[in-house]
Amino acid sequence: MDRITLGNDEFEGRNNVYVLLDEETDDLALVDTGVSAPDIRADLEDGLAARGYGLEDVDDIVLTHFHVDHAGLAGEIQAESDATVFVHEADAPLVEHDPEAMTELDERRRELLDVWGVPAEATAELLSILDGTREIDGKPADATPIEDGTILEVGGRTIETVHAPGHAAGLCCFEIVDGGDGGDGSEAFVGDAILPVYTPNVGGADVRVDRPLEQYLETLRTIVDRDYDRVWPGHRDPIDEPTDRALAIADHHRDRTERVLDVLEEHGPADPWTVSAHLFGDLSGIHIVHGPGEAFAHLDHLHHEGVVSLEGGEYRLIESDVDLEEIVGTIE
Incomplete structure (x- = not known):
């Protein structure tokens, strides 16, 4: 799988952007984009240039979820390329920076911090970091909503959307069902549904998720039931035994x-x-x-x-x- 690794100072490790390319048609797609920051954008541009392409050549962007380290650059890339940005319908308003959705997220977080008993000084420290937009940074994108079961034809691949909530309300895996290696449904892009080193945060990473642990356990059951040979996570290296993970x-x-x-x-x-x-x-x-x-x-x-x-x-x-x-x- 062709991937570009980008910097990330969070504990999950370096971000992965996966490059899907149909060499016959030059149809170019990215799975996730990395953080909206000049140095990260430069790394992505360098990675694409090494393959003979630029941001303006991107036809499609497939986002696993709305978090800034996965969706941050989507709007900037779309502004240069007019790429279609696919993301689950639950996360689409946040990728678009819809004011109502952003306000609801911020208010929900503040409400739960109080309900959870977080002291005022700790809340102030957190909000000074988030400032209401930490998770939704970067330029807004015009999102095309997708849902569980949506089939996408991007970069010469056919991928099936597998809704995988828990870490985020709209988190999706994308099962590769045709084209290239793993084109028989045995591989998938999984974002932060499972990670090779850390366990994805559940409950705090997206406060919109109801019954977060129950939903995440169901996501794990889905991954086990599909019994992939290999999956491509949003951070670090591929997972060769995803069922065991x-x-x-x-x-x-x-x-x-x-x-x-x-x-x-x-x-x-x-x-x-x-x-x-x-x-x-x-x-x-x-x-x-x-x-x-x-x-x-x-x-x-x-x-x-x-x-x-x-x-x-x-x-x-x-x-x-x-x-x-x-x-x-x-x-x-």
């Missing part, structure tokens, strides 16, 4: 659920911020929302399963003898 991430969340239960049993009722402190220690930067968001995702799941109650913003353990296989589910 998805199962390992599911085990990770089962273990984390157990740790959350241990916190409540040992320390009594607590809000997500307090639980996250026991799980992760002191938090700063973007982790101020990722930490309690992750704790909330697990507490919320336990609440819906009747294991904990929610009173006055605090979660209280009401059932100590818990079958984690039944609560979190088994993915096989």
Whole structure:
């Protein structure tokens, strides 16, 4: 798979932009774009130039989700090339920088930070970083919405959209069903659905997602059921055993659920911020929302399963003898 790696100072590692090219027609497509920053844009331009192309030659852009490290340059590329920008309908308004959608996201984040018990000083630190636009940086793009099952013909490839929510409401995998290596459905672009080193954040990375852990576990089941031979993630190197990786991430969340239960049993009722402190220690930067968001995702799941109650913003353990296989589910 032809990819260009771009800088990213976040913990997930270097971003991947995948280049799809039909050499007969010169039809050029990109899967994701990287951060909107002069040095990152220059790296992308250099990568395309080494292949004999420029940003103006891009015909299609396929976005796995709206986060700035994946969609940031889409609008700039589209302005130069008139490329079609495909993104799931849930994320399209954010890629377009729709004022209403951006305001709703910002207000929802502020509301949940308060509900999760995040202290005022930590909230102020986070918002000074985000400033309401951290996740939606760059030039707006005119987005073409897609949904689960949408078939795209881009860069000489036929790819099928597989909605994979959890980390983001509109996150999608794109299964390669025709053209080039892996053209039999055995490979896919997966964005941040699964990553080779870290587990994608659930709960804080996109506060619009309802029942985030439940939705993410279903995404992992989808990846296991499709049993890909190899997948191409949004960060770092390809994953050669994606089924095993998805199962390992599911085990990770089962273990984390157990740790959350241990916190409540040992320390009594607590809000997500307090639980996250026991799980992760002191938090700063973007982790101020990722930490309690992750704790909330697990507490919320336990609440819906009747294991904990929610009173006055605090979660209280009401059932100590818990079958984690039944609560979190088994993915096989």
